[in-house]
Amino acid sequence: MRFLEKAITDPLEQFLDKVLSFLPNLLSFIVILLIGSVVAWVLKKICARLLRAINFDKICERTGTSGVLAKGGIVDSSSVLLSRLIAWIIMLVFVIIAFRALDVPVIAQFLDRLLLYIPQVLVAAFIVVVGYLMGIFFGRAALIASVNAGIRTAGLVGRFVKFTVFILACTMALEQLGIGKDTVLVAFAIVFGGVVLGFALAFGLGGSDAAKSFLEKRMRGEQDRDDISHL
Amino acid sequence: MTLTKEIDSRVREIKKADILIGIPSYNNARTIGHVVRAVQAGLAKYFQGRKSVLVNSDGGSTDGTLEVVHSAAIDDFQSIMVTERSQSFFKIAAPYHGVPGKGSAFRTIFEIARALNVKACAVVDSDLRSITPEWVELLLKPILDGGFDYVAPLYQRHKYDGTITNSIVYPLTRALYGKRVRQPIGGDFGFSNKLARFFLTKDVWQTDVARFGIDIWMTTTAIANGFSMCQSFLGAKIHDPKDPGADLSAMLFQVLSTTFDLMETYRDVWSSVSGSEPVPTFGFVYDVGLEPVHVNLDRMIDQFRLGVKELAPLWQSVLSREALKTLRKASSMKNKEFHISEETWVEIVYSFAVASHWNVINREHLFRSLTSLYLGRTASFVIDTREASAPAVEEKIEALCGLFEEKKSLLLERWVNKP
Numbered sequence: 001m002r003f004l005e006k007a008i009t010d011p012l013e014q015f016l017d018k019v020l021s022f023l024p025n026l027l028s029f030i031v032i033l034l035i036g037s038v039v040a041w042v043l044k045k046i047c048a049r050l051l052r053a054i055n056f057d058k059i060c061e062r063t064g065t066s067g068v069l070a071k072g073g074i075v076d077s078s079s080v081l082l083s084r085l086i087a088w089i090i091m092l093v094f095v096i097i098a099f100r101a102l103d104v105p106v107i108a109q110f111l112d113r114l115l116l117y118i119p120q121v122l123v124a125a126f127i128v129v130v131g132y133l134m135g136i137f138f139g140r141a142a143l144i145a146s147v148n149a150g151i152r153t154a155g156l157v158g159r160f161v162k163f164t165v166f167i168l169a170c171t172m173a174l175e176q177l178g179i180g181k182d183t184v185l186v187a188f189a190i191v192f193g194g195v196v197l198g199f200a201l202a203f204g205l206g207g208s209d210a211a212k213s214f215l216e217k218r219m220r221g222e223q224d225r226d227d228i229s230h231l
Numbered sequence: 232m233t234l235t236k237e238i239d240s241r242v243r244e245i246k247k248a249d250i251l252i253g254i255p256s257y258n259n260a261r262t263i264g265h266v267v268r269a270v271q272a273g274l275a276k277y278f279q280g281r282k283s284v285l286v287n288s289d290g291g292s293t294d295g296t297l298e299v300v301h302s303a304a305i306d307d308f309q310s311i312m313v314t315e316r317s318q319s320f321f322k323i324a325a326p327y328h329g330v331p332g333k334g335s336a337f338r339t340i341f342e343i344a345r346a347l348n349v350k351a352c353a354v355v356d357s358d359l360r361s362i363t364p365e366w367v368e369l370l371l372k373p374i375l376d377g378g379f380d381y382v383a384p385l386y387q388r389h390k391y392d393g394t395i396t397n398s399i400v401y402p403l404t405r406a407l408y409g410k411r412v413r414q415p416i417g418g419d420f421g422f423s424n425k426l427a428r429f430f431l432t433k434d435v436w437q438t439d440v441a442r443f444g445i446d447i448w449m450t451t452t453a454i455a456n457g458f459s460m461c462q463s464f465l466g467a468k469i470h471d472p473k474d475p476g477a478d479l480s481a482m483l484f485q486v487l488s489t490t491f492d493l494m495e496t497y498r499d500v501w502s503s504v505s506g507s508e509p510v511p512t513f514g515f516v517y518d519v520g521l522e523p524v525h526v527n528l529d530r531m532i533d534q535f536r537l538g539v540k541e542l543a544p545l546w547q548s549v550l551s552r553e554a555l556k557t558l559r560k561a562s563s564m565k566n567k568e569f570h571i572s573e574e575t576w577v578e579i580v581y582s583f584a585v586a587s588h589w590n591v592i593n594r595e596h597l598f599r600s601l602t603s604l605y606l607g608r609t610a611s612f613v614i615d616t617r618e619a620s621a622p623a624v625e626e627k628i629e630a631l632c633g634l635f636e637e638k639k640s641l642l643l644e645r646w647v648n649k650p
Contacts, residue, residue, distance in 0.1 A: 148480045
């Protein structure tokens with residue numbers, strides 16, 4: 001009898017005690033998740049209305065953000081996207097609170113680490129978005145300047161500037177996340193070293209005639225320029 | 232802005248004057264001596280007895296411009312038929328403060344005009360080779376004797392000279408504000424004390440007005456605020472060859488951004504104007520033999536083609552599909568047959584004005600991207616008028632102005648309702 005008690009009944013009782021003591025935590029977990037869902041949904045609706053009221057979509061159109069999103073294949077309006085983002089952030093907070101309510105040490109430890117990592121993820125995401133927008137801006141500026149300077153490879157110059165800025169931003173974002181330390185320095189060295197070497201080879205080997213004619217033109221004082229006074 | 236100590240003490244010394252002539256400069260030592268002498272001769276010949284001040288507002292020249300201004304003087308007044316030498320001629324030559332550019336130089340000139348309480352002012356470019364003493368009379372007499380507030384210049388120019396004026400600024404200003412001011416950005420103007428004081432009340436001195444935009448800003452401000460204006464025929468405008476490195480797209484950007492900004496400021500004025508009327512013109516109009524102008528057509532057309540190839544995706548949010556189709560068609564034409572019609576050009580200019588108003592893309596990108604289209608249109612104009620005489624070219628420009636006026640209702644519609 002004592003053997004049966006020790007071998008089966010006691011562990012079973014202990015398990016039942018644990019389950020019974022865990023049940024309120026589980027109930028709290030479910031209730032918190034439900035409340036979180038409702039709060040997130042309500043706030044999403046309020047935010048969407050507020051953003052529409054202040055003409056947020058028009059502001060995004062003017063700043064070019066909507067255009068960038070459309071280029072990325074996102075068809076929803078900026079106000080819908082922002083209100084959805086806010087709802088998900090609120091939901092994430094409630095999920096973390098709910099998991100903490102479970103009172104499981106392993107999950108608590110994981111959540112602590114996750115919580116510390118979230119700001120870095122947000123900063124990295126911000127760097128990527130700003131880098132993308134800056135890439136478009138500087139790429140377009142380089143394209144227009146190259147066209148106005150009559151450079152035949154203007155398109156290539158524009159794309160090169162655009163992608164260089166974006167890749168640089170991605171590298172910085174990765175470093176922010178702790179992935180690939182010192183990558184910024186290495187990326188700089190590779191990109192600029194490569195470009196300088198590329199130009200040196202192209203100009204020295206492939207473009208010696210072009211260089212000669214360019215220098216000759218400069219020495220002659222650009223005789224084929226216009227005399228038109230535009231103003 | 233307050234005047235520098237040097238200028239202020241000179242102004243206190245002079246106290247009051249009747250006439251002020253301003254000359255903005257930057258490294259113009261080669262030509263400014265002639266301009267100063269012409270101004271001095273003009274004042275001695277036509278405004279004897281009036282207390283006059285010549286102001287050289289310099290942008291920090293390093294070639295001795297200021298020294299040339301100080302030393303330049305008429306040695307022999309009898310040679311210009313002036314027997315009695317005027318004792319009331321003063322010079323102020325000093326660097327200006329502020330954003331580097333012609334507009335900042337003008338601001339200093341306006342400030343001195345206000346401080347000296349002059350009756351009439353004029354400004355002339357420092358790189359002029361064709362200025363004569365008569366210019367001084369023609370720019371100032373309408374103010375002093377005719378009661379006008381603003382005198383715009385009227386020149387005899389080569390048919391390919393002043394292409395931004397001929398294809399954009401003149402037709403657009405005329406269609407918008409209804410006054411036929413032929414050289415709205417000529418560079419040489421006369422204006423009253425009242426108008427100089429009015430200019431100074433405007434807070435524009437940190438914008439593109441402080442640079443190339445000053446000329447169109449002055450003309451538009453004068454028209455839109457109802458100041459009485461006229462134009463004076465000055466003869467040929469021949470100036471020192473421009474710096475080949477001068478950036479055309481920067482010029483276009485500054486002139487267009489000022490013009491389109493003024494459209495925002497004076498929307499109520501221009502939206503109610505239809506058609507246009509001539510402004511009173513003074514001076515004896517005569518023909519002048521002008522030196523030929525070398526034009527590299529192939530380079531212009533090549534740059535237009537490059538623009539269409541690379542910038543068409545950017546223009547999709549600015550121009551209509553039809554306009555883009557026309558431009559693509561033009562870019563595939565042979566150089567000899569190359570043509571961009573007046574209708575297409577009017578559509579392009581109005582579309583860029585609307586795109587600037589609705590902030591479709593970054594304004595600097597927008598204006599600078601117009602450079603290749605402008606070169607294409609200029610090339611087309613040169614091809615069309617190769618054999619044409621000066622009056623025939625003038626007729627063509629007048630026809631373009633007519634189209635701008637005709638299509639103004641479309642501009643207004645798209646200005647109000649986003650296309």
